[in-house]
Amino acid sequence: xxxxxxxxxxxxxxxxxxxxxxxxxxxxxxxxxxxxxxxxxxxxxxxxxxxxxxxxxxxxxxxxxxxxxxxxxxxxxxxxxxxxxxxxxxxxxxxxxxxxxxxxxxxxxxxxx
Amino acid sequence: xxxxxxxxxxxxxxxxxxxxxxxxxxxxxxxxxxxxxxxxxxxxxxxxxxxxxxxxxxxxxxxxxxxxxxxxxxxxxxxxxxxxxxxxxxxxxxxxxxxxxxxxxxxxxxxx
Numbered sequence: 768x769x770x771x772x773x774x775x776x777x778x779x780x781x782x783x784x785x786x787x788x789x790x791x792x793x794x795x796x797x798x799x800x801x802x803x804x805x806x807x808x809x810x811x812x813x814x815x816x817x818x819x820x821x822x823x824x825x826x827x828x829x830x831x832x833x834x835x836x837x838x839x840x841x842x843x844x845x846x847x848x849x850x851x852x853x854x855x856x857x858x859x860x861x862x863x864x865x866x867x868x869x870x871x872x873x874x875x876x877x878x879x880x
Numbered sequence: 881x882x883x884x885x886x887x888x889x890x891x892x893x894x895x896x897x898x899x900x901x902x903x904x905x906x907x908x909x910x911x912x913x914x915x916x917x918x919x920x921x922x923x924x925x926x927x928x929x930x931x932x933x934x935x936x937x938x939x940x941x942x943x944x945x946x947x948x949x950x951x952x953x954x955x956x957x958x959x960x961x962x963x964x965x966x967x968x969x970x971x972x973x974x975x976x977x978x979x980x981x982x983x984x985x986x987x988x989x990x991x992x
Binding site: 867 | 985
């Protein structure tokens with residue numbers, strides 16, 4: 768059973784389009800995250816939700832909008848895609864908001880042309 | 881704010897060589913420290929962690945000791961294998977609940 772799953776795995780799209788990435792975890796965790804990893808492997812947190820409430824919102828363009836319909840799902844919608852949005856986006860989850868281990872999904876590789 | 885500084889890569893070693901990847905941190909309070917590993921084409925997975933000073937985390941032959949006096953959490957392995965080739969991330973979770981800070985990652989390549 769996949770603990771943290773993301774769809775799609777690959778996403779190739781044109782500049783200006785709107786796209787969504789979905790994430791689901793079956794670990795019963797309360798907290799979920801979105802990270803962006805660039806081509807140099809640098810990893811930056813974008814958002815975090817705890818029990819469907821936004822608790823971390825880093826400096827991210829407002830073209831990015833997360834949505835958590837329930838504790839097990841955290842989706843990421845991106846409007847008006849730009850070339851610089853090309854990256855690998857990772858979803859992760861943890862039991863709480865303290866020092867727990869984070870469990871990562873396999874990533875969504877987004878390429879904006 | 882919190883920060884993590886990792887040894888720059890890439891690191892290339894021969895099989896059975898000794899590995900050290902340095903990691904130092906800056907944080908308020910008493911953070912927990914982690915090493916995550918990312919194999920090619922995959923997401924990150926926890927390698928080991930330590931939650932208080934002088935704790936040693938260990939897994940799969942890797943070890944790291946939480947050194948508060950030097951604010952360090954260096955990763956070591958006595959004898960690396962080709963299968964250890966991956967990107968290694970040092971991270972901390974501090975007093976800003978739910979937010980982890982990651983280092984820039986160190987790419988390790990082990991040659992047979």
